[in-house]
Amino acid sequence: MSVSWFLVVSALVFSIGAAGVLTRRNPLVVLLCLELMLNAANIALIAFARMWGNGDGQIFAIIVMVVAACEVCIGLGLVVAIFRRRLPIDVDEIRELHG
């Protein structure tokens, strides 16, 4: 099977994730979409690793997972903090850091 198929899937998943990040306002969904984007990248990495018969891409994929886990921890922590302070759960409303 050609590597192109994998890359097409990866690109589709990535685009869905990016579109979600840009359009959705619920921070939980935004985080989910970010995960989609990261995992789309993982698919591409593993596809390339398989193509070259080399393990480096797989290692990268594992590192990306670790980073993704960390990022989700912080993101969810922020969501909980926002919820506790009874602020709106909406990324557009949380804009106090504007210039």
Next chain:
Amino acid sequence: METSAWLILLCPLAGTLITSFGFRRLPARATGIVGTLAIAGAFASAFATFVALQDRAEDSRQVVYSAWDYAVTVGVDAKLSILVDPLSVFMALVVTGVSTLIHLYSVAYMTEDRGYARFFAYLNFFVFSMLVLVMAGNFLILIAGWAFVGAASYLLISFWYRRTTATSAGIKAFVINVVGDVGLVLGTFFIFRHSNTLDFLGTFDSASKDFASHNGALTAGLILLLVGAFAKSAQVPLHTWLPDAMEGPTPVSALIHAATMVTAGVYLIARMYPLFELSDGAALVGTIVGAVTLLVAGTIGLAVTDLKRVIAYSTMSQIGYMVMAVSAGAYVAGLFHLMTHAFFKALLFMAAGSLISAMGGEQSLDRMSGFRKAMPFTFMCFVIGGLALSAFPLTSGFFSKDEILGDIAARGGGWWVFVVIGYVGAVLTAVYTWRMIFRAFWGEPCREARELEEGHLHHAEQPFNPATGEIEDTQVGFPGPEHVIAERAGEMRGAMSILAVLALVGGFIQVPFLTSGLEKFLDPTFADSRLDLSPSNGLVIVGFVVGAVISIGGIYTAFVIWVRRPGMSTQIRERFSAAYTLFVNKWYFDELIDLLVVRPWAWFGRFDQQTFERVVVNGLVGSATNVVKAGSAAARALQNGFLRAYAALLVVGVVVVAFYFLVQSS
């Protein structure tokens, strides 16, 4: 001798540091004792140096000790060096001796003041600065000491810093002294340019060679040095700060504005005598200014009614004599008068402090009268100081003033003008001194004097500023609640008694035909003088007779005007109302300086602030800031806080970059 010479400087420095850093740990009174002991130590060191100096051969009595070099490179030799010679040791002895007594006086006088420790820290710092000035071995150290002294004077005049009159007097004194500092520094440049050394002895040794073809530069430099001397010694027209400096505590007036600091100008001229002898023009300027000052100050002294200001004007007048003497070449006579003046003027100020205390802070002569019985000791001191100041025969002032006028007369010719001015000044001195004493001590006792006779020291119901009448409190920054008079404080009596004895007998160190102790002692310093002023025997005797007649006549005149015929002073005032107006307004010097210097300068300041700053500064600097502001406003607009907008920008950016590389690679 080296150790003791350095100790003269180190003792007061140690006193300053201990009192200023340790005042929280030390018990309150201890700062006063430490301060006094430090100065007494300096006096002992000065005395040891004096003894060691006398042991040396006469031609090796000018020694320079150098602690370290600041910058010794091509053309500049800046060292921390002191010059020990008869003149500097003489000055050190006078300064430390009188300072010790005044510190002792202050221990009692300032007891109740909330700023007791601060007072002694400042006072010690002043003595240190003054000793740096007189011991300096080169121009650099001299300038440093000169500036320190000005700063110490500022601190002490504004000692009661919540009194607005005192702070503005301090600022005035400081500004005028800085004018003098500038003169001193510029004058040093003029001299250094041709002598190529900062060292005093080096400059003097080669002066006649260096300035042989640069006499104009020398005269300019010396006149600039004289500006410094005039500012420090309160000579016309830079004198207006001295009467205002009386806002400081009375011991300060006694120490700084009578006995020591204001004589720095006299010392400077005497120290620079080898240069002044090369430039007749500069010496003549000094002589004329001294003569004018002694007349101007004497006439003002006749009219003012503030007790301390009368003494301040008499100080100006006496320093006029000294400046005239040392400029005219009568060095020993000028320094002799410096010494006797330090004794009797410090005594008069101390007695005035006691009298002001008895008046509860009031200083106006109009309100004082009849204190003779109430304050016998203060009265005695006033009489002794007054006799010496008005050169009563056989007191110290008699011999010193006479020697000045005799020496100047010995130059003959046009110099007789200055002798005549000196005698006119002597008449004025006797009259205004005894006017002050008669008004304060004779006549019906005033309320305060009667209370004191009954054993009760008067206190104002509300502490007030004697200059403006404003109500004050007695916390730090204002005078303390209790006043101290000499009759009730042993320290004050002790200090005043010693000075009274010195004011009476101090003149016997140098009596024509009998002794010439001071002249012999100072001779190594002035050995190279080309002027050898020795009045003939006839001149000396005539001088004695004229001096005695003038002094007794002046005192008698004052007695007639203010005691025997009480209404006469008013009559004279009305008869000569024009002169009286001139004198009581201090010859309008304040107004003149205000018109010529202060107002143009203030106008220039306003112009700078309102026009120059608004147009030029705001134009240049303002447009630059506007550019930055506009740029940052644009950058700020992007930071709108929409998280999704940032994400979109990122995605668009990455897509554009990706497309670019795709197009490139194909």
